[in-house]
Amino acid sequence: MEAMDAALGGGLAHGCVHEIYATEVGDAAAAAGFTLGAAIGIAGARPLLWLRSRRAVGAMGVFQGAGWADLGGAPDGGLVGVVGDTMGLLRAAVDGLRCAALGAVVVESWGAMRELDLTASRRFALAAEQSGVPLLLLRVDAAPTPSAARTRWQVTAAPSQALPGNAPGAPCFDVTLLRQRSGPSGQSWRLEWDREKCQFREGQNHEALSGAVVPVPLDRPAANRAGERHAA
């Protein structure tokens, strides 16, 4: 999507850390979907390493290759790791970041995770910078803390564009760019995942027309509902 790419200075950057926060616990699956979409977009044909904490498995269930393929990804070469302790999870992520053969590393973390402090975050950023492999840090049930991330996002599930027969359509997300190192932040977009092109496109905000209540995150400026205003 041009407006978002312009705001980011050419899309999500390789070789750095991106944090993705789920607005509420209920938005965890949507945030995971956005993260996977972003990872597929960045990684291209190279394999993904998806690391999960044991709590994530308990709360969300088993990661599905069919769902992964349904979003346009390639589960064939991908690796899914489940790590019980937080330190082990972070160490595995650093090891993954040092392996230049990977397309992206995703860490699906639940809860505050005290071990994930500024030092750990800097270590991630350094490892990512050296290898060029991006880290997508998905955080659920956690409040933003200071970190060395390049961008920080907040993701909420959004109603999809209905298919004939009122069937749910392609996945839609309301995303807010909470923070960006040396760049503008605070914008929000409604994004729809385009599986064929493996990229996000602008979603339509038809809920506003029907008069339904759309959950608006508190920190989102009310005027930024449509992304076009930030196209310049």
Next chain:
Amino acid sequence: MPDAPLAMVAKVRGALRLGAVNGTARDRGMAVGMALADARAVLPDLIVAEMDEEADAHWLMRLAWRCGAWSPHVMVTPPDGLVMESTGVDHLFGGEAGLAAQVEDAMADIGMMTRVAMATTSEAAQALVRYGVHYGQGPVADEGRAIRALPTDALGLEYEAALALSRAGLKTVGDVAGRSMAAIAARFGEQTVTALRRLLGEEQAPIAPILRPRPLRFEQRFPEPIGLQSSIAACFLDLMHQAAGEMAQRDLGGRRFALTLFRSDGARHRLMIETGLPTRDPALVLRLFDERIATLADPLDPGFGYDRITLLVPLAEPLLASQNALDGEEKQEAALAELIDRLSTRLGPQALRRLVPQDSHMPEQAQCAVAAIHHPPAPWPAPAQGEPPLRPLFLFDPPQQVDVIAEVPDGPPHRFRWRSTLYEVRRFEGPERIAAQWWRRKEGEIPGMGGLTRDYYRVEDRHGRRYWIFRHGLYEEKPDPHWYMHGLFA
């Protein structure tokens, strides 16, 4: 049924023929080479099984290993023979007769029927075993005479040469040996003379013994126990370089490495690592051992030092020396394999997995998560074009029960309560009906016994969160079917 007539059949030029028969069958007129149809006509109660040459060869090889207990030189002569060089070893077993008796007893112990013969050359011994009548009693008293009494088939000639011999009226080896060698060479070919000379013990053919590869085991002993971390690490590296050199010579790469540290007070530490791809890179193996040591519950304590360190490679696979491709793709593959090895060593082989599709329409059985270190990737089918995601990104196993209010009893859900929160359905698609696996159930083919059908709905609530829920059972199958939450869509 040890006394039942048994025959193994093999396909010979399009026809099933008996390849081997047991004693009972032979006594009742069966012979090797008979057509199966003829054999059945003669002996209707013949038990027939298919011949498995590969298994036979494998078993013969195992027997050959066993024979290593008697002689260092054992040769396999397929399909059913073993040749042992007894020169210089028979006195250990009480002479030639003692050795022959021991071999027969040992083979009888494991249920093998054997014929043993001893002769000057391996060809003569084989001929006596296969065509002689004097087998079974150790060495033949007069070897020359016994050989000369054998039929000409014992020469083991090509079909044409054997036919020519029989047409010339030469029936036994003795008949052939009585002629002048020059005449035989002129009429029946040079190979007939060679075979004859070998049978008569005038010429020796070399025996090609099977070789048992030396185990990949490397050891360092120290006159003074070592305890310093740096010297232990240097010793590891030295052992690994030795192992790498040996494996490179044999074109092998290790998949499993075991390091044993013998402490001077008798304690032993054994460390084992595995790799996904065969390797002989000392640095890589050393890194994996470092990972292994870091995961130990109680760290390695050298105490008063180690006086012996051994490295064993119990599992090795062929690994040819390779040249790096220009595009660096192999380098990437190697980097990925190393990452898998490292994470699997640190977190355990089951922590890092690959997703492999399974041939099942039950959603919870449609994929299998296998250890990445042991399994290569498997291709996934491409999703249907132009459809939204039809399978969830996360699946609950087991499914979680939800309370559903539907507008009509067998209709889609209208509202549902999951984890004590009420959700209002705005969009839905379904049902996608997935039948139970009735063929896996006892009496599943009887209506009503095959298990409950599931009706799956893709639903979206008013916040735009997407779920996969199903009703377990149709109304005609069950009066009040339950609803379950089975997965979450992106």
